[in-house]
Amino acid sequence: SAVISQKPSRDICQRGTSLTIQCQVDSQVTMMFWYRQQPGQSLTLIATANQGSEATYESGFVIDKFPISRPNLTFSTLTVSNMSPEDSSIYLCSVDPDRDLSSYNEQFFGPGTRLTVL
Amino acid sequence: DAKTTQPTSMDCAEGRAANLPCNHSTISGNEYVYWYRQIHSQGPQYIIHGLKNNETNEMASLIITEDRKSSTLILPHATLRDTAVYYCIVRVGFGNEKLTFGTGTRLTIIP
Numbered sequence: 339s340a341v342i343s344q345k346p347s348r349d350i351c352q353r354g355t356s357l358t359i360q361c362q363v364d365s366q367v368t369m370m371f372w373y374r375q376q377p378g379q380s381l382t383l384i385a386t387a388n389q390g391s392e393a394t395y396e397s398g399f400v401i402d403k404f405p406i407s408r409p410n411l412t413f414s415t416l417t418v419s420n421m422s423p424e425d426s427s428i429y430l431c432s433v434d435p436d437r438d439l440s441s442y443n444e445q446f447f448g449p450g451t452r453l454t455v456l
Numbered sequence: 457d458a459k460t461t462q463p464t465s466m467d468c469a470e471g472r473a474a475n476l477p478c479n480h481s482t483i484s485g486n487e488y489v490y491w492y493r494q495i496h497s498q499g500p501q502y503i504i505h506g507l508k509n510n511e512t513n514e515m516a517s518l519i520i521t522e523d524r525k526s527s528t529l530i531l532p533h534a535t536l537r538d539t540a541v542y543y544c545i546v547r548v549g550f551g552n553e554k555l556t557f558g559t560g561t562r563l564t565i566i567p
Binding site: 448 | 543
């Protein structure tokens with residue numbers, strides 16, 4: 339298993355500012371994912387963050403808006419840049435613990451960061 | 457990944473079995489069926505997964521039809537803590553494939 343913590347747990351921000359969300363894992367993992375969950379909606383994948391390479395963004399998400407860092411195998415950050423009220427969401431990180439790629443990898447999720455943009 | 461169809465919401469009496477259906481009629485031969493749930497204000501939690509055989513663990517049972525076009529998640533003795541949104545997801549069962557969440561079923565356990 340993997341234990342994931344996120345900071346901050348919640349924040350209220352002004353439009354036009356940026357917020358960096360941290361994700362810390364208690365073990366080394368290759369794959370980390372960032373999701374967004376808008377109010378009342380399901381989870382949408384923003385990007386996949388692999389250590390040592392550029393993050394891979396899903397359609398509709400760009401690096402300028404959501405820059406991601408992955409400095410090592412236990413840590414990642416997601417920045418929400420130039421925020422607007424439409425960015426108000428829960429942001430979650432998840433990990434795929436290192437296992438044999440020929441077998442199923444269960445994903446573990448962090449508790450989320452609840453962001454409100456005024 | 458193949459898409460799934462789930463009822464928007466369901467109610468179940470506490471102590472009874474909760475049966476959550478999922479349709480995945482376009483599932484491919486190498487795709488597994490996974491179930492996650494999300495309790496309010498928490499991140500999703502893995503429940504169970506299967507390919508074609510029925511599976512059971514400490515949390516739930518998964519029944520997959522012979523043609524694999526649908527499945528049912530069974531919580532044998534539902535408690536109030538099982539109130540959550542349940543997501544049925546299909547994806548390839550190896551490698552580092554992303555999870556694609558649908559809208560899920562909001563299950564409410566009634567005292």
